[in-house]
Amino acid sequence: MATRNRTLIFRKYRDALKSVRIPTSSSSSSQQPLSSASTSSSTRDGRGGGPVIELVSTSLLNPNRSYAPLSTEDPGNSSKGALTVGLPPAWVDISEDIAANVQRARTKMAELAKAHAKALMPSFGDGKEDQRTIEGLTHEITGLIKKSEKKLQRLSAGGPTEDSNIRKNVQRSLATDLQNLSMELRKKQSTYLKRLRQQKEGQDGVDLEMNLNGNRSRIDDEDGLDDMAFSDLQMARVKKTEAFTAEREREIQQVVESVNELAQIMKDLSVLVIDQGTIVDRIDYNVQNVATTVEEGLKQLQKAERSQKQGGMVMCATVLVIMCFIMLVLLILKEILF
Amino acid sequence: MVVVSAARDYINRMLQDISGMKVLILDSQTVSIVSVAYSQSELLQKEVFLVEMVDTISKSKESATHLKAVCFLRPTSENIQFLRRQLANPRFGEYHLFFSNMLKDTQIHLLADSDDQEVVQQVQEFYADFVALDPYHFSLNVPSNHMYMLPAVIDPSGLQHLCDRVVDGIAALFLALKRRPAIRYQRTSDVAKRIAHESAKLMYQKESGLFDFRRGELSPLLLIIDRRDDPVTPLLNQWTYQAMVHELIGIQDNKVDLRGIAKASKDQQEVVLSSEQDAFFKLNMHENFGDIGMNIKRMVDDFQQVAKSNQNIQTIEDMAKFVENYPEYRKMHGNVSKHVTLVTEMSKLVEERKLMLVSQTEQELACNGGQVAAFEAVTNLLYNESVSDIDRLRLVMLYALRYEKESPVQLMQLFNKLSSRTAKYKPGLVQFLLKQAGVDKRTGDLFGNRDFLNIARNMARGLKGVENVYTQHQPLLFQTMENIIKGRLRDVDYPFVGNHFQQGRPQDVIIFIVGGTTYEESRSVALQNAVHTGVRFTLGGSVVLNSKRFIRDLEEAQRIAKSSTNVV
Numbered sequence: 001m002a003t004r005n006r007t008l009i010f011r012k013y014r015d016a017l018k019s020v021r022i023p024t025s026s027s028s029s030s031q032q033p034l035s036s037a038s039t040s041s042s043t044r045d046g047r048g049g050g051p052v053i054e055l056v057s058t059s060l061l062n063p064n065r066s067y068a069p070l071s072t073e074d075p076g077n078s079s080k081g082a083l084t085v086g087l088p089p090a091w092v093d094i095s096e097d098i099a100a101n102v103q104r105a106r107t108k109m110a111e112l113a114k115a116h117a118k119a120l121m122p123s124f125g126d127g128k129e130d131q132r133t134i135e136g137l138t139h140e141i142t143g144l145i146k147k148s149e150k151k152l153q154r155l156s157a158g159g160p161t162e163d164s165n166i167r168k169n170v171q172r173s174l175a176t177d178l179q180n181l182s183m184e185l186r187k188k189q190s191t192y193l194k195r196l197r198q199q200k201e202g203q204d205g206v207d208l209e210m211n212l213n214g215n216r217s218r219i220d221d222e223d224g225l226d227d228m229a230f231s232d233l234q235m236a237r238v239k240k241t242e243a244f245t246a247e248r249e250r251e252i253q254q255v256v257e258s259v260n261e262l263a264q265i266m267k268d269l270s271v272l273v274i275d276q277g278t279i280v281d282r283i284d285y286n287v288q289n290v291a292t293t294v295e296e297g298l299k300q301l302q303k304a305e306r307s308q309k310q311g312g313m314v315m316c317a318t319v320l321v322i323m324c325f326i327m328l329v330l331l332i333l334k335e336i337l338f
Numbered sequence: 339m340v341v342v343s344a345a346r347d348y349i350n351r352m353l354q355d356i357s358g359m360k361v362l363i364l365d366s367q368t369v370s371i372v373s374v375a376y377s378q379s380e381l382l383q384k385e386v387f388l389v390e391m392v393d394t395i396s397k398s399k400e401s402a403t404h405l406k407a408v409c410f411l412r413p414t415s416e417n418i419q420f421l422r423r424q425l426a427n428p429r430f431g432e433y434h435l436f437f438s439n440m441l442k443d444t445q446i447h448l449l450a451d452s453d454d455q456e457v458v459q460q461v462q463e464f465y466a467d468f469v470a471l472d473p474y475h476f477s478l479n480v481p482s483n484h485m486y487m488l489p490a491v492i493d494p495s496g497l498q499h500l501c502d503r504v505v506d507g508i509a510a511l512f513l514a515l516k517r518r519p520a521i522r523y524q525r526t527s528d529v530a531k532r533i534a535h536e537s538a539k540l541m542y543q544k545e546s547g548l549f550d551f552r553r554g555e556l557s558p559l560l561l562i563i564d565r566r567d568d569p570v571t572p573l574l575n576q577w578t579y580q581a582m583v584h585e586l587i588g589i590q591d592n593k594v595d596l597r598g599i600a601k602a603s604k605d606q607q608e609v610v611l612s613s614e615q616d617a618f619f620k621l622n623m624h625e626n627f628g629d630i631g632m633n634i635k636r637m638v639d640d641f642q643q644v645a646k647s648n649q650n651i652q653t654i655e656d657m658a659k660f661v662e663n664y665p666e667y668r669k670m671h672g673n674v675s676k677h678v679t680l681v682t683e684m685s686k687l688v689e690e691r692k693l694m695l696v697s698q699t700e701q702e703l704a705c706n707g708g709q710v711a712a713f714e715a716v717t718n719l720l721y722n723e724s725v726s727d728i729d730r731l732r733l734v735m736l737y738a739l740r741y742e743k744e745s746p747v748q749l750m751q752l753f754n755k756l757s758s759r760t761a762k763y764k765p766g767l768v769q770f771l772l773k774q775a776g777v778d779k780r781t782g783d784l785f786g787n788r789d790f791l792n793i794a795r796n797m798a799r800g801l802k803g804v805e806n807v808y809t810q811h812q813p814l815l816f817q818t819m820e821n822i823i824k825g826r827l828r829d830v831d832y833p834f835v836g837n838h839f840q841q842g843r844p845q846d847v848i849i850f851i852v853g854g855t856t857y858e859e860s861r862s863v864a865l866q867n868a869v870h871t872g873v874r875f876t877l878g879g880s881v882v883l884n885s886k887r888f889i890r891d892l893e894e895a896q897r898i899a900k901s902s903t904n905v906v
Binding site: 001002003004005006007009010011013014017018021088089092163165166169170172173176179183186187190259262263266274275276277278279280281282283284285286287 | 344347348351359364369370372373376377378379381382383385387388389390391400402404405440441443446447449450451453454456458459460461462463464465513514516548551591593605607608609610612615616657659661662664665668669672673
């Protein structure tokens with residue numbers, strides 16, 4: 001894959017032309033009062049950028065602050081042009097938050113996978129602590145996803161501005177990440193539960209068998225005597241199975257809850273996420289769409305303007321003004337003639 | 339030598355080294371180049387959150403200096419002007435300029451002149467100057483394609499434009515593949531000769547440093563031929579999936595526009611038919627219509643199975659499984675409805691225009707059959723009311739191309755019948771076609787009736803019978819490819835440029851058809867490549883033709899030729 005770099009020639013021409021041109025004096029740019037809190041290392045180049053950011057005071061007063069571009073100088077280049085990268089608007093903070101959440105959720109997923117593996121290993125203990133860690137991790141991850149999802153909704157803006165396109169695209173990419181994350185979580189959960197159930201069933205099967213045999217032997221023994229009253233052993237057994245069913249019910253409840261939550265999230269996200277391979281995934285389609293919506297907006301505005309101009313109001317107003325003038329003229333005539 | 343991956347590699351390299359939020363600025367040509375190779379979701383992954391066209395960036399006053407602009411443009415003077423205006427009042431923080439072809443020094447000078455705010459960080463040439471439609475098929479989307487039919491004296495600047503664009507595209511392709519080819523061209527075509535010589539001058543003299551790659555293996559072969567050597571292929575009706583969709587509906591940059599069709603549902607107004615992204619399409623793009631029908635039915639049945647099992651949600655596990663599989667399900671649903679819509683629409687058109695009947699006669703005309711039977715068949719179809727105008731025109735053109743010399747009287751009769759039946763198309767168009775691509779102008783043996791060997795082969799084929807009457811036609815390109823493989827491409831007909839003769843047989847061959855390729859020919863190339871004969875073919879053209887486009891080019895050229903003779 002051949003490429004050719006023309007940057008050197010370009011820079012050479014640029015420097016040569018700069019020295020030929022009359023240097024624009026940097027002092028002619030309007031000086032704006034530097035706030036005392038401004039960063040000391042910032043200097044100005046010939047561009048005369050906007051006011052330097054006033055740090056702490058403004059940010060506390062305005063939650064919707066918008067940053068003016070700050071010109072900083074690359075410490076390496078002293079005489080050459082400054083690298084100016086302006087500070088981004090406020091909503092980028094939200095998107096960075098969400099990205100950080102996604103990252104955190106990913107690390108927690110790795111931990112969750114380890115916890116799952118540990119819980120599935122046969123152990124002597126009760127396994128309750130493992131369960132608790134798993135539950136805790138799952139809750140945390142689901143919480144992170146939900147929080148990120150709520151923040152994502154905040155990103156969408158009204159109005160067909162330039163900015164809104166960028167926001168929409170940022171939304172889409174974060175939505176794809178979130179959806180992948182929630183799908184991964186679902187898969188991990190379902191495989192863990194499946195394996196857990198297999199294990200439990202193995203135990204249960206043995207237990208049930210024992211119970212069955214036990215019952216049969218009991219009934220053989222005590223058939224005539226007390227069919228109504230339950231013996232102590234049977235009570236204990238019944239309690240045990242009750243405990244099992246209660247626990248199973250809780251687990252199922254958990255699964256249902258998490259399925260519901262994630263289903264909700266998936267539904268919301270799937271509206272935002274691009275289906276790969278469809279027309280919406282084509283760059284030229286998106287570029288054209290932007291162009292047509294902006295054009296449509298312009299047309300609507302023009303139509304509105306025209307209808308306003310032709311509106312009855314304007315007619316009435318002009319008629320009244322003309323009438324006023326006529327009356328004035330008549331009045332003057334009356335004065336003159338009499 | 340896969341052209342799609344070459345384009346993707348370039349775009350990847352453009353975006354990978356620049357961190358932070360980016361804007362991608364394209365022009366009307368590069369937007370096609372990028373759209374066929376890269377998807378919007380992949381751009382989002384690379385943090386490109388906005389795509390704009392270069393002619394509208396200066397209109398908006400919003401400044402977004404936290405974004406870095408990556409401009410990928412063709413080095414035309416208009417683009418340089420737009421860039422100058424933008425650099426004088428930059429909207430973005432940094433500008434990284436990538437051009438799809440070689441810049442002239444004056445253009446660099448102009449850009450450097452307007453960059454007084456020093457926002458340009460790099461200026462590079464990344465040679466992705468072609469639209470990579472399929473792995474072995476590319477196009478250049480030249481707007482003024484019809485120029486190739488006119489001699490240079492009529493519109494020298496227009497023809498120069500076309501030749502420049504073609505030479506640029508060819509040069510970019512070889513730079514992307516890092517090879518320098520030996521060039522052969524079709525002797526009888528002036529425009530092919532001109533393009534061949536200009537390419538050779540560029541690659542071996544003007545920019546020989548840039549093209550000086552190590553000559554480890556054998557040089558590839560670049561063969562430049564003229565569309566008019568095979569005017570039959572674009573005129574025929576097609577019955578294999580990709581070619582048929584292009585012929586009946588129209589594919590542009592791997593997109594199909596179904597908005598003219600009233601029945602299409604809202605999300606199927608425009609669909610994407612790309613072999614890279616659609617596995618079903620990749621398997622079926624070269625299959626004929628009957629087989630596609632069966633495969634689509636199978637796909638619909640599979641999908642209905644999945645849908646039914648999705649409706650049958652009883653346990654919580656089923657619910658969980660449904661939520662898990664929902665994206666896959668949605669994608670499958672979209673794909674199935676896309677193909678079903680396309681095939682339904684095509685069946686409707688086939689029924690309306692009686693294409694089965696028309697196509698049978700077309701194939702007879704193109705492949706074999708006697709003159710008398712052909713004349714009768716064409717006459718009958720001309721009188722048939724349900725045959726559309728363009729189909730009548732095509733039939734007469736095919737007959738004229740085949741039996742040009744055999745019976746001029748009957749040809750005149752056909753012309754008269756044509757002009758009495760269709761208001762839109764005049765026989766003058768057919769005569770123009772004959773003047774451009776008649777039997778005296780053609781090099782190749784289009785109908786297999788020049789060479790004794792070919793006649794024998796044809797007779798043998800006629801006796802054996804064909805599998806499918808509708809797909810019996812082989813484009814002339816197929817014979818050309820066979821000749822190249824066997825090393826039998828005659829020097830007299832296809833001379834070399836300069837003294838870069840080739841010893842032995844080439845392993846990589848790029849065939850460029852000036853005037854446009856067709857999907858039937860790209861199918862031929864794909865099938866040939868699948869056979870693994872040790873030679874890999876890549877096909878390119880100035881546009882991708884179907885019969886409508888070819889006839890429109892003829893009409894344009896005829897109009898210009900007529901107006902210029904009036905002036906003279």
